[in-house]
Amino acid sequence: MEASFKRNTKPRLDDHPGATAASLFTDDLILEILSRLPARSVHRFKCVSVPWRDLIADPANRNKLPQILVGFLYMTVSDNGGGHHFASVSSDGAAAPFDPSLPYLHDYDKDEGIIQVNSCDGLLLYRRYKKNNSVTPLMKEDYFRFVVSNPITGRWVELPPLPPKPAADRSSRITSLAFNPAVSSDFHVLHFEQTFQEKYNTGVNIYSSRTGAWSHRDNEMAEKVMLFFRSRCIFVGGMLYLMGSLERNDGQHLLLGVDMEGKVWKTISLPYGRRFGTIGSLQGCLHYVIASFDDNNQISWLELWCLQDCDSKELVLKHTASYNKLMSMTRKEYMPVEIHPDCDTIFLVSCRGDTLVAYDMRHQKVGHILNLEKSNIQQFLPYVPLFSESLADADGQ
Incomplete structure (x- = not known):
């Protein structure tokens, strides 16, 4: 019985002194496995062996593997417009992997500036505007255009103008980007509308890179949600979430979630x-x-x-x-x-x-x-x- 058990047992790594995990699997198989893991785990697996370290660090494989957070983009405001900056979280304090001002978006027109709006899994959403020294960049709402860019590759796309507002009393200053490269190369941009007087959300304009066009969806929920200006927006599980408060219940804070077709709306209470x-x-x-x-x-x-x-x-x-x-x-x-x-x-x-x-x-x-x-x-x-x-x-x- 003992001999039979040994014959049917798969060899272990230590049965072969020179064997490593990288030698037992093809590189393509290892990459396929690693691509399904969290970024933090992938980078820890560089310590498994020298072949794994080289495989993960190889620039040719970077587009197949999840990447870790390298830093934060932020802006400063001055009389001459906004400055673009990068704060590195790497242990060596490395500089930004690209010019944070993204000069290719506005260098051809010195009267234009750009404002950082949102980021999502490697893509950045910016708003172009005509410079006017009488107001700060954050106040500019007229004549703006949205741009989505991948700063590592330098590729970008300018979105078409927003559709006309369905009602004269609707406005918005909340726009977000939704993108998950593990699911699709397509992205969405959501531009939320709210009433001018009461400030509660009435609907959303959704841009789809697949169709190259905007669509409009009304918010048909019974609850009236007032969105917070410059609310942080997060795309998770196919839903985009942002913060607001209920018009009733003494302004209790909550999360408003909407799917990429504007058909599913929901709220989540906050502590x-x-x-x-x-x-x-x-x-x-x-x-x-x-x-x-x-x-x-x-x-x-x-x-x-x-x-x-x-x-x-x-x-x-x-x-x-x-x-x-x-x-x-x-x-x-x-x-x-x-x-x-x-x-x-x-x-x-x-x-x-x-x-x-x-x-x-x-x-x-x-x-x-x-x-x-x-x-x-x-x-x-x-x-x-x-x-x-x-x-x-x-x-x-």
Whole structure:
């Protein structure tokens, strides 16, 4: 029986002293397996062996493998317009992998400027505008055009003009990008409308790169949701989420979600009612980070909540960390602004706006502390490189 068992047992790696995982599988098979894993796991697997390290680091394979967060794009405001900057989260503090001002989008017209709007899995959404020194770039709403770009490849596409507003009292200043390269090379841009007076959402204009056109969908929910200006927008599980509040119920904060056809709308309640937090995508799940307060109205805890099931309407508490412990390590007051896409780390900006700090919620440890340019807008766009050449219907370089 023992001899029979040994004959039918598959050889182990240590049965062959010179064997490695890379030698037992073809490179194509290893790449196929790695492409289905989270980016953080892929980069940890560089330590498996020298062949795996070389395979993962090979530039020819970068467009097949998920990439990690390399930093944040942000803007500063001045009388002459906006400045474009990059804050690196890499251990060596590497410079931006591209010029953050994306000169190819506006160098041919010196009277034009661009504003960072949103980012999603390697693509960036910008708004072009005509320069006017009498107002700041964020106030410009006339004569603008949306542009989607992959800054690594330099390819971009300018979207057609938005469709005429269906009613004179509707306006919007909330636009977002939705893209998942693991599912499709197509992307969507969603431009939310709201009433001019009451400020509640009435519908959405959706651009599809597949059709190259905008479509309009009314919000037919019974609840009237007022959207927050410059709300963080997150694309997860085929739905785009942004923050707002109910017109009723004393303005309780919630998430508004809509699918890419504008047919499915839903709301998700947020903890602590009218307190402000921020949302993000972490390993394919929607997360929410918020500061909780004690009886003296002082910040006491940082909390990370998770929407574990896309069909659920309830967030679950995942981590709690002491705010005083963070303060003792940094000696500055911070507020959460972003969530790392691959690990339980949040990013917080100092109240003076001069530094951005990474804080590991699981182990309650401070990581990177990044110095920021003064007069920044404090909207930070996470950037994960996308090495694929595909940009649906690109009409740029």
